[in-house]
Amino acid sequence: MSQTETIRAAAGYLAQFVETQAVHHRVPGVQVAIRSDDELVLDMAVGVADAVAGTPLRTDHLFRIASHSKTFAATSVMQLVEAGRIRLDDAIGQYVPELVEAGSPIAEATIRELLGHQSGVIRDGVHADFWQLAYPFPDRETLIADIVADGRVYARNEHFHYSNVGYSLLGLAIEAASGQTFDEYTRTHIIEPLGLTRTGAEYDPARADEYASGHTALLFGTHERQVIEHVDTRVMSAATGFYSTAAELTEYGAAHWFGDTRLLSDDSKRLMQRLESVVSSYGEEVGRYGVGMDVRKIGDRPLIGHSGGYPGHITRTYIDPKDKLVVSVLTNAVDGPATPIATALVKLIDAALTPRRGFTPPAPAGVLPPLESYTGRFANLWGLLDLTVLGGRLVALDPSSADPMEGFEELEVVGPDTLRVHPQTGFGSSGELIRLERAADGSIASVRVGGMTSWPVEEFLRRQPSMLRVTAAQVTA
Incomplete structure (x- = not known):
């Protein structure tokens, strides 16, 4: 059987496995989609969209997908590179002149360094309790003022240093190079070309009743979950503002398969997907990153994609650009097990496709039940x-x-x-x-x-x- 036929045959069990994981981890809701060779072979939702109201979760509920936004920003940059409106070696100061005027060393960081988290810029700023809704996410003026005051942590290319602030600057660069807001650019150059109707760059209050609620964690396994309000991420939209569904994320992920030219050439995709940084902490490898995508292997399958963490939502999407597979898992709790579930699904798919090493299915001995x-x-x-x-x-x-x-x-x-x-x-x-x-x-x-x-x-x-x-x-x- 083909990959798609095998996954289709296993879809019933994969859904059952997800349901078990959701109950086992006491997560309010899990939305899952799997796409193979242009077929959406699984699109499911289990649990509730709101644990207080008890609203059942649907496959069309919107989730905040957080750092998936970085892949949309990186795709936008590469489109502008292809159009000759940005160069990867351009300094960010060319697009955010306030940094040059203030004499900030961050002004010299290149677009590519920002895309690969090698710019040395601070992760979220010294005042980042907007992640706990203590105050609004920063606007442009506040972000730049914070960068000028406390933005540099490392020299350029000294260390991989994951940075939401850096991607916020990339959002400003996209706006300067395109003449559109980040929301307008991604809508006209990514969302609409893919025919997506439930994906956007920022929280839309007009669709408030379509969003799955975010929830607090079960601290020490005993506390009841509470609902967290959705908020606008403002200038940080390119780093963390996007919303979508699992099914639409698989359609977006498919646009990063080789041979699909709806968004980017294969040349640009190769650049985005190749390894830029091996990330080590305390002497142990903890991850790998490309240009706007994380890079990893599960078993023998090379994957790209991204995770996301927003107040109340944890998400993960894996993309196999060569064998044309996308797995997306969205959860609506701070402690949601999106990455473990997505990883497990990839492993189960590969287990269905290939017997474990050393095992050859024996020929049946006589007539046996199915x-x-x-x-x-x-x-x-x-x-x-x-x-x-x-x-x-x-x-x-x-x-x-x-x-x-x-x-x-x-x-x-x-x-x-x-x-x-x-x-x-x-x-x-x-x-x-x-x-x-x-x-x-x-x-x-x-x-x-x-x-x-x-x-x-x-x-x-x-x-x-x-x-x-x-x-x-x-x-x-």
Whole structure:
């Protein structure tokens, strides 16, 4: 099967996995979309848009996608480079003359250095409690005054230093070079050419009832979530202002696939996507960054994209520009697990596409029931177990794990009610048999793995009280 056909076949389980993660992490809402080869193979929403009002989350609810905005800013810059209106080696002072007039060393930072977070400029400023809504996000005058007073942290190209202030300056450069506001430019050169109707550069009060509410974190796992108001990010829109949906983000992500020329040439995309910085902290690599995109690998799959963090929303989009895959996950809480869920989805997609190393699906021995007859969700005192079909193979995994490949097992069908865990070295039950018991209607009543029994979830919950202590009767039995 093709990548798209494989993902389409797995979409039902991928949605089930997302639902489990949302419940497990107690996140109010999760919106997810997966696009492969121009097909939107999954578009789903689970949970609530507002935890106080209890409004169900829909796939068309708008999310603040925060630092995804940087990819829109970088795309805008590259369009202007292609048009001959900006050069990557231009100094930002050419477009923001106030920096030159004030004698700020930041004026000498180049467009490319700002795009790659190598300009040395401060991350958010010395007064950044606008991130906690203590006061409004800065306007142009306030931002520039803060840069002049306290803007430089490092020399140019001394360190990778992620900077929302730097991207705010890029927004001003886009305006100066194009003669349009940042909102106008991105709308006419990115949003409208892609046919997007639920994406924009800044909060739109006229659409207030279309936004998913942001929520506070569950501090120490005990506090109730509260709703956080949406605000205008003003001059910082190019760094963090955008809103969208997961589905529209996959359409935007597809415009960064090679061969798609709706926004940029492949030459410009190669420049944006190639590695500019290996980011290390305390001697350990913590990330990689290109020119307006972060760069990483999940397994053997090279990806670009971005995460986003806005008061009440955490988001993540991965783009594979060569194999034409986009995964976007949007959550509406400060502690939303967008990156872990998106990472897990990529891993599950790749697990469906390719068996784990060393495993070759064996030829069936005789006539056996279809693989779907072995599937289900089961539970025991230690947690959950899913038996499911991915890529035409029967596999076992824990759907509550942040990394679904931990404990992921390839299974062999050896009889109508018997499976075998693929033989290999390991700490689990490799090579051992999994025995199924069926109810009168043919459904699976229990699964025994490694000698321990699991039941369908409702049955386990009925049995769980008896598992809390060993009774005298059990001792004498």
